[in-house]
Amino acid sequence: MTRTNLSRCSRLTAVLAVFALLLAAAAPAAAVSVGQTDVPEEGEVGSQVTATVTLTELYDTYETWQLAGSTGLQDVTWTVTFVNQAGNQVRQESFDGQNFSGATVDINEGTAEVRVRVTGTVPEIEEYSYDPQQSFTLFALDQTREGGTSNALSNVSAAQYTAESQEAREALESARAAIDAAGNPETAETSFASAVDAYEAGNFDNAISNAERAETEANQAESSQQQTQLIIYGVAAVVVLALVAGGVFLFLRSRDSGYDKLG
Known part of the structure; x- marks a missing residue:
């Protein structure tokens, strides 16, 4: 083997040795x-x-x-x-x-x-x-x-x-669920934020009051949305019925007109 090849081999061996040491250092120690x-x-x-x-x-x-x-x-x-x-x-x-x-x-x-x-x-x-x-x-x-x-x-x-903080937390969680179901209305979110602030200040009576208000606002918003949807569905149904009725009327009229022409 030539001196050049020996030198390359030595350098390769050194690189592999360093690489092995790095792997060993990076490997996590076995744990209990x-x-x-x-x-x-x-x-x-x-x-x-x-x-x-x-x-x-x-x-x-x-x-x-x-x-x-x-x-x-x-x-x-x-x-x-x-x-x-x-x-x-x-x-x-x-x-x-x-x-x-x-x-x-x-x-x-x-x-x-x-x-x-x-x-x-x-x-x-x-x-x-x-x-x-x-x-x-x-x-x-x-x-x-x-x-x-x-x-x-x-x-x-x-x-x-504590018993008091648990009661307040349950009110908050109930409000949070109602707000999410209602699509996060802004008024309810504002009341909920006030409830959280009161909870973290240790004022649990206010936290419960604000949480209940937030839940009521969320339920009202959801009810309003449902009513709006019902109105939209009702209007759509009327339009569809009108179109159907109009189509039937035109069809019957065309039949009557065709009959007269044949007579």
């Missing part, structure tokens, strides 16, 4: 599999809720690591259960407080699944939002390693409400 079970979508302020999540495929990246968690719930208890492939409990750890860390997952213990259960009280609402609805962090789980390495595993939020 997260399966959610019994996770509430919402919770009333002051009520107690429980969420459970199961972690599998624990060792795709590390054979030993620590699990850490956080939540927006209050008066919190965490229960972390380590289970082997046969479904038997290896051990169980409990933690109190909104944050925990140091729950070690070790392949040498034969752990195949980690089940995390968090129980706590839904916190007060700091700021109301109609769309999207106000929410809080139900739980966030991280895979951590000594030296500061951390990978996010799961972050799940849940909507929060």
Whole structure:
């Protein structure tokens, strides 16, 4: 092989090596599999809720690591259960407080699944939002390693409400459906916007009042549209009947005229 060919071969090898490194860097690291079970979508302020999540495929990246968690719930208890492939409990750890860390997952213990259960009280609402609805962090789980390495595993939020905010939201949703069905009349949209503003300010009585007015305006607009359509259909029907009657009259007249000519 000539020196030129060797040089080209070396350059090609170097390019392929760099390309392989870029692919390796771009490929996402294998992650722990997260399966959610019994996770509430919402919770009333002051009520107690429980969420459970199961972690599998624990060792795709590390054979030993620590699990850490956080939540927006209050008066919190965490229960972390380590289970082997046969479904038997290896051990169980409990933690109190909104944050925990140091729950070690070790392949040498034969752990195949980690089940995390968090129980706590839904916190007060700091700021109301109609769309999207106000929410809080139900739980966030991280895979951590000594030296500061951390990978996010799961972050799940849940909507929060009070009895008053729920009533106002239901009125808003009913109004929204009526407005959409009516083709989004401007007057109803204006009242609906006022209802949303009142909701997000925490003024639920005004929110309900404005939402009900928006729904009434939407229903009236839809009724007016239907009446207009009926009038149009009625006029069209009269025109059609007139045309048919005129055609029949002309036909009969032509027959009569033809008969006279033959007589």
